[in-house]
Amino acid sequence: MRYDDSERARELARRARTLMDEVVLPLERELAGGVSVSEGTVAELRAAARDRDVYAPQLPAKYGGMGVDFRDALPVFEEAGRSPLGPVAMRVDAPDEGNMHLLELAGNELQKETYLEPLVAGGLRSGFSMTEPMQGAGSDPKLIETTARKEGDEWVIDGHKWWTTQGIEADVLFVLARTNEDVHPYEGCSIFVVPTEADGVEIVRNVPHIGGITRGVSHAEILYDGVRVPEEHLLGERDRGFVYAQERLGPARLTHCMRYSGMARRALEIAKVYLNARDGFGSRLSAKQSLRHRIADAETRLHVARTAIRDAADRISAGEQARVPVSMCKVFAASAVQDAIDLAVQCCGANGIGRDLPLSEFYGTVRQFRIVDGADEVHRRVIARHAFEDLEEAELEPLTRFGDPVGMRGESGDPNEVNEAEFVAE
Secondary structure (H helix, E strand, O other): OOOOOOHHHHHHHHHHHHHHHHHHHHHHHHOOOOOOOOHHHHHHHHHHHHHOOOOOOOOOHHHOOOOOOHHHHHHHHHHHOOOOOHHHHHOOOOOHHHHHHHHHHHOOHHHHHHHHHHHHHOOOOEEEEOOOOOOOOOOOHHHOOOEEEEEOOEEEEEEEEEEEEOOOOOOEEEEEEEOOOOOOHHHOEEEEEEEOOOOOEEEEEEOOOOOOOOOOOOEEEEEEEEEEEEHHHEEOOOOEHHHHHHHHHHHHHHHHHHHHHHHHHHHHHHHHHHHHHOEEOOEEHHHOHHHHHHHHHHHHHHHHHHHHHHHHHHHHHOOOOOHHHHHHHHHHHHHHHHHHHHHHHHHOOHHHHOOOOOHHHHHHHHHHHHOOOOOHHHHHHHHHHHHOOOOOHHHHOOOOEOOEOHHHOOOOOOOOOOOHHHHHHO
16 A cells, blocks of 8 residues: 655655564574563664664664654554564554653653653663553543652652553663542643662562563552652653653654554564465365455554554644544554454464464554553543534424424414414314
8 A cells, every 4th residue: 555655654664664664573583482682783773773774763864763754754664563572672663662752752851861861772662651450540631640749959759650662671760650630530640750770769569461472571560659760850840750751752652553563564474474374174274255255444543543643643743733633543544454454463373373374462462452542442532522522503403393293383483472373274
């Protein structure tokens, strides 16, 4: 399919595809099933991405990226998503990618020098610490319980978080906390840059979860017990944490959509190759009409998702927040890619659930997508709220109301004025 990507975007995608085909996928195929990649191998992959001029395209050149516009960088995310090793190779991997964008948006020069540049270079890892255990913030972030209070020139943070992606491996955490109890949480929260080595930061455990074997990324439960950070560790302005979080999450949801679209594309490619090589019941499986139709449906839905993602990205690049289009993309893409990967597993039978092919890992990983960065239900709520705005009440004017028969109205429209001619005729 050809999309309305710029020539620069297409060239970046070509370079990313070459890196994937020549370096990343061969290395992935050499890994034994269920084995996590080493940090040494990650460093080699990143060196290969730099050699091919496709490393951190979405970040400013002054911090170590390539300075490519968000919309032009987007196809790189899709190419990277074809393997669990692709995003980390090109430094477009979550959650660091979103956190680097957050620092770029709201960080001061000292924060950027201290954290953004090392993150881009791959010398640091990070976590976004927002979600809390019951009954704290989750799909409804207004329930946030973590607090930060000012004492002199320090902030003191107390709270309990979990599902902080990469929290165990992280060197620095971006912590959302309540800083003003007198206003609505959306107007009274801030984000703090917290080194994981700070006193009072307790990494409780890696929450057991599905997916993510090859890269081996954790989801941490973390306690913040009287954690003290200097004033300069406040990210951006006080009480604007939710604004910054939303600015981070909009583009991050689209990059997630593109990475997972790449994963679904790869899954379907594997399935098609397998069907074309496997005989069963008198012919190649690829000749079975039912399977061909299911593949056709999956390809169609994936194309629609990729088109919608690009439309939403165009809106963001034009300066729009694009919350509704982003929510539509998140819900639809999550469903489309999950169905495509499920189909690929089914097409490959026992080989689909084995570890020789990457499909079983894809299958476990993709199920997270309908929950992370906002559950389906939350995004449907956003879409529905918009759908019921500015309704045209005049559309119901032709309807008959109880006690107001159309045939008994006079010319004035008053239901109490009897139309004498109709009355006599009856």
